[in-house]
């Protein structure tokens with residue numbers, strides 16, 4: 535892929551909590567990332583994979599133990615005064631004072647943000663909180679709190695937006711509305727880096743994504759590229775009087791009960807072989823079904839902390855392998 539101007543870049547990024555040795559824990563273990571201007575990049579991984587620890591380094595909230603971070607060409611920790619006005623940050627929990635109203639919170643937040651130029655009413659309307667201006671933060675629902683967090687990340691019209699699990703706690707409508715808003719921001723040229731546990735969110739929004747496991751990036755690519763690393767599946771049943779052993783040797787088939795499954799990167803070739811065989815042998819393939827892998831399958835194969843067992847069905851004797 536032709537990558538334009540790089541606005542987020544990490545090289546050999548590491549972050550350790552606590553001391554060297556047994557007493558400490560290395561949450562980020564050599565992460566290399568590049569995000570181009572205008573891209574929407576999703577960081578995925580199971581709980582504890584190191585997403586937030588990485589994000590906090592990109593946001594300049596903490597200093598890496600080793601490696602480098604550049605955001606808009608600067609070190610976000612050392613050159614915070616240069617980077618902060620041009621970035622928006624939505625933390626996993628905003629932590630705004632519970633007793634303040636939405637409007638008071640927004641005014642207070644704007645006071646702390648050097649680049650805040652956007653009218654408050656516009657920002658609150660963008661996240662659907664315009665009619666909640668006088669409500670106290672403690673009275674907001676979980677999803678409304680996330681919208682307030684998002685609104686506060688937008689006050690400075692950021693060039694780069696960091697979103698840590700932006701739609702967690704939102705209902706389906708709130709999630710759709712947030713996706714729409716993020717799409718609009720991206721269309722206007724904002725670079726967005728988000729973490730999420732919703733694979734559909736990554737699939738819907740991301741130009742590219744990375745899957746982290748135990749502090750490392752396992753894979754980077756577009757959702758389609760990452761999904762394509764997993765084989766497609768062809769499933770069917772054979773009539774009772776047809777043994778699976780008769781299937782052509784070229785088909786990597788496995789049996790689970792009476793169901794036969796072929797996993798293949800070449801679904802067209804496997805189907806052709808299978809259908810020609812069935813025609814020549816006059817065998818009826820029952821409940822025949824072929825489908826591509828999903829991002830969820832790729833995620834489960836790549837993201838699990840044990841990195842071990844997969845969900846492959848057991849190959850059964852009598853079936854060509």
Ligand SMILES: Nc1ncnc2c1ncn2[C@@H]1O[C@H](COP(=O)(O)OP(=O)(O)OP(=O)(O)O)[C@@H](O)[C@H]1O
Pocket residue numbers: 551552559561579580581582583584585586587588
């Ligand atoms: N302050 C800390 N001190 C020690 N260990 C920490 C600290 N913060 C995080 N960790 C550990 O670092 C690892 C990575 O945590 P991190 O929050 O970055 O993961 P994550 O991928 O964002 O997870 P989640 O999806 O649950 O938010 C975890 O094992 C966590 O327990």
